[in-house]
Amino acid sequence: MIRSLTALTTRHAWKFILLWTLLAAGLSIVGQSKMHSVTQPDVSSFLPKSYDSAAAMEIAEDKFGAKPDDNAVTMLVGRDDGKKLTVGDRRHIDKIARGLGEQRLKMPNPDDLPSFMLTDHSQTPVVKSGATAPDGTFRLLSVSLDGNRNDPALQDLYRDLRDHAEDEFARADLRTGFTGGIADLADTTEAQEDTEKLVGILTFGLIVLLNVLAFRSVLAAILPLIAVVLVGGAATGAVVGTALLFDFKLDPSTPSLITVVLLGIGIDYFLFMLFRFRELLRADPNPKKNARGVAAETAGRVGAAITSAALTIVAAFATLGIASFGQFKVLGPAIAVCVLVMLVASLTFIPALLAVSGRGMFWPSRALRKEPKAGMSARLGDRVARRPFLFVAASVGLLCALSAGALGMRMDYGTDSGPDDTPAAVTAKEISRALPGGVASPHTVYVAAADGKGATDGKGAGRDVRIDASGLKGLTKELKAVKGVGRVAEPVLNDRHTAAKVDFYLNVDVNSQRARDLVSDEVRPLVVKQAPPGTEAHVSGQAAIFADVSEAVSKDLKVVFPVAAGLIALILVALLRSLLAPMVLMLAIGLGFTATLGSGVLVFQHVLDRPGVSFTLPLVLFLFVVALGTDYNILISDRIREEMGRSGSARQAVAAAVRHTAPAIVTAGVVLAGSFASLAVNPSPGTQEIGLVTALGIGLSSLVLSIVLVPAVVAMLGRATWWPSKSGRRKGGRGGGHRAPRTPEYAQYEPYAPYDPYTPATWQQPHDSEPLRR
Template identity: 60%
Template sequence: MIRTLTGYATRNPWKVIALWAVLGIVLSALIPTLMSRVTQHRTADFLPRGYDSAAAQHLAEEKFGDDPDATALTVLVARADGGPLAAADREHIAAGARALSGRRVVMPVEDDMPRFLLPDRSQTPAVTPAATAPDRSFALLSVRLTGSPSDTGVQGVYRAFRDDARAHFAAAGLRTGFTGGLPELVDTTDDHEVATTVGGVLVTVLIILLNVLAFRSVLAAVLPLIAVALIGAVAAGAVAGAALLTGRRLDAGTPGLINVVLLGIGIDYLLFLLFRFREQLREKPAQPVREAAAQVSGRVGTAITSAALTIVAAFATLGLATFGQFRSMGPAIAVAVLVMLLGSLTLMPALLAAAGRAMFWPSRTLDRTPAAGRAARFGELVTRRPLLMLAASLALLAALAAGLTGIRMEYGRDASGSRTAAAATAAEISRVLPAGVSDPTSVYVTADDGGALAPARLDGLVRALAGVEGIGKTAPVVLSQDRGTARIDLHPTADPQSEKARDLVSGPLRDTVARHTPDGTRAHIGGTAAVFADIATAVDHDLRVVFPVAAALITLILLLLLRSLLAPVVLMLAVGLGFAATLGAAALLFQHVLGGTGVDFTLPLVLFLFVVALGTDYNILVADRIREEMRRPGGARAAVARALRHTTPAVATAGLVLAGSFATLAATPGSAQIAFAMTLGILLSALVLALVVVPALAALLGRALWWPLRPGPERGGRARRRTADRADGDDGSQGREEQKEWAAAPR
């Protein structure tokens, strides 16, 4: 199957290139619209109905008309001179709320973006008075917009509304502040706008620079980016199409994560092909380029396929998760990687066949075999002192893994804190009112028989809730239109996204509700803090399920690829050490050094899948080449040294490119931890595990690493010739030359 695809692509390169170009260009124009239809922003929507907060949210929508697509924010209005609000100020604020609530906000569109490609998010916001501070230092307005905060159109509407509100109240000598999920995201995005642009430019320059240094070529520097961009557009379209067909919703951050993954692995796979293609052209200068491209693509395509299927298997296991954000993200990335694999076996070989030797122009390295360089010296160092190199690497990994001591998960705001204008407004509110006044925790009570509820029936529960330590205010009971459900809004003193609020809900609050809910009724607790408490439970469950299943599937793929029982165990132990070291380093930096409350709750699972799955790519490439070299005459350590000489440039370059692409996530709001951890994890996987730990173990274990099928030069002309032919190409010429050398060598 692999050789069929690569063979067709190298025989018909221009047809394949044209097909991918058309698909990529068309889908890249449709992606904004497609992705907006399959993403959702409310975290609670990813929880199964069986969780308490999810059941509460369902009641809020069904009984109280909460819009599942609504985005709430709070506007603080105060006097510009810092004085208390007078009666005239309060009247102006109320009139301003009415005026803003009746004014349609038109979504701004950039001049270079056709309007028909973007859904129109223009709308009339709902603005209502919410509360006034006891000291009359400010008043709060509640605002509801429709749409996901991650939707750029909704963000544009919010910016227009914010500017309008500021101008309206400033005319009366009043200042405004905005807080909530949408203002926080927009402020962070605006603050990082320059960094995001610079980061994108830097990763592009990094990829081009590394390719120029590796190949001294124009096409080899530019084609990887073009190829990955085309395949990435098709992959994004496939992900959106699959989501539409299956009815699954994606987390708003998933498309951006997919882009980074595809950029990294796509460049990796093309680099693997380019390095091997150049090696083939040097060894066989008279071979037709399309034949060389076919041989190289078929040979490297096996390793690429195994590496890609490893990633697919790892992320497909997220389909077993109970938390919907994981359950939708896993298959989405798996679909995207499968498309990238298809592109790696078709478009990339077609580019090699079409460009031929011009791929490496103007470099003249094809005309000569380069002398042993740094890669050869590095291979000799690892194989000459494998025990020392292994011990040093393990000491480094163990030191980083020590950061796991006392690690905690953070489910709310980014552990590093926020310094945006929205965060400052939230802090100003919390100094006077309970922190949860703009984001209450709600208790929903329904009768078991579906009958009507009387507010007096809930007096005991209300009094008990008001007495819970950490509840700053209890609102009066509100009944649904059919009087069958009651809602009690609570305003915790802690930030609803904080660990303190989450502990309050999962502990004292739920205990109080369980003890004081009237007989014949049932109660559910909803709100941000309750959602994060349930997410913590769901994630803990998913980690216990996904980790072992993903590890088992990856091990099975390695068993099939390497046809060995010991080698897969060695590789999985290596990537396990890399995972522990990376997560430990993230905890050490963000929790212990920077003083954060913990690491992001998604980090262990995402990091495990990325570092294990993507890191295994490099291990597969190196291990596969070591096995290939061990089929040739000579000792095991010499085979490892030859393998490192050939694979070190490819693995090091690919690792730096992938790490650089992940580093650009640091410019994305709230992604600093993931950016750091995945950048470090890829660097450790490529530069330490794949190039030091695995080769050192191979040098120490020798051909026993491949037990029970140990590779080696077979005695007997025909069998030996088949082995050499498989190792060196279809014509077998180089294999027969090595047979002569082996036969003449002293024994």
């Protein structure tokens, strides 16, 4: 099927190129305009309703009209001279605050996008009075804006509000500061804008440079990047369209992860094709022949490995569908959709580009006119095949040493914070020096009728439970007595008196483990016990939410890991038609994962002295490193099996496979690792960890597992690696390799034996007096 598809695309190359160009343009517009409308910045919304904080938020929305997309910003107002606020200053603050709460903010409509593709964030902000500093030097106001704070349009609306407020208060000789929510994000975005642009330029420059070094060609250096950007736009639009169609929300970090994954695997698959395309062109005895047949043969040979590699990623991320934590659950289909789009492009768009460009792909290099000399990859393949035990011991020793770093790993469930020198961060520090740390992030106890059922009046008649403030005195009294709880506000009832809320503030860092333990072990049991009869009480707030997230993630790790590993193993069995080879690969992949995780723990937990690694790191790292790293293992294994179908010993086949495949794997690995490393400039510490540690894992997968450990193990096991399949055995000379259909496009290229200086006649090399043996 794959060969038939690639033959079709090379015959009608220009039609497929035009189709992909139009498709990419249309879907890119959809993706860019609607991406922020399908993202959900509120972590609590990803929790199942069975968790306490999710139940609390449900009461807040149903009984108090709370909005899940409400963005509360804390505004600090003080005197320019730093002195205490006077009575006149307070009157000015109240007057200006009322004016801000009555003025409607209008969002401009850009000319470059149709109005139906935009979200109109025009609104009137809600401004409320807040706490006053104990020394009277400043007063806090709460300003709320509705909308997705990740949407640049809403951030622009906030900046308009901020600038207007600064001007109004400045006329009264008052200064302002803004922090929390969208204020933090807007300031961080402005601070990181130039850095992100520079990193993007450097990432693209790295890809172009590596391609130039690998192919000595202008077109081969630039065309893959252009093609992957086009396909990436189409894939992003497909993800957004899927989210809109099935009505699910993405996590704010998903778009950046999608970009990195698409760029990395897209370049990888293009490189796999390019290296094999050049290899086949070199073996073509008639350079003037049409290159379409070579392109079809290239895609046919590499397409199976690429398909298996892509399906491995899809299967791994599809397992996130069984996770209970919604942030994981939505990441799965998003990555799966974009990888499937890239797979289809790899089997249609890329072969079409190869067919059209032909030998011009490698201009002005003259590498196609002469046989390549044995380079580093050839020498590495030779040494790995000759001394497999030594390389296995060295590789396993290195990976085990790195894996030891995972001992004592701690999870950090703190919220992501940006730079500490932005205006929002400076304002937050000023507030925390004067007021308890929990003031900027209050927690709330919500009380409502148990299970939404009415109580009875003693005569059997049902009625709604009415809550009286006096019935909550015991709850507030006991709550004040809890060590670690600061101020407890008076109960607030809703209009119908069917629900109540009690705000309280913690004296500890709300991002700390102490805060999560305090809420889950002390506050929650207390409020359940003190809830009035016929009601139920739930706790919401940052520490409460992440206490529930911690529990959900712990459960998901125990389920997703084994299921994902099982699916990947099944795909490897289907591809390699063997039981022993997939076992070898899975053991190598598992060791690579533990080594990568151990390295991350060493760096972030011990060297950088962070509270722990991000709670999402182990699961996301497992999926990325195992799924993406398996690409390289599949490519090398498939090539070893192909080489074993030719004449010569098993070790000769391993050496030839490493020689021909190592350049593609190393180049692709560096590109993919560089793509993930670009996430290091992301303001989110969790995203930084995912980017840097995944980059390290990709490096280990490409440089250690794929071109050293796996080939060395296969050299030790020989053709028994493919047991019980016979695909690695010779069948009368060269048989056993992949057999191409006898079609006019590429019949002349089968059977094919690429140039290899390590033929049986020349296997004994001058630098080693002992010839290789099976």
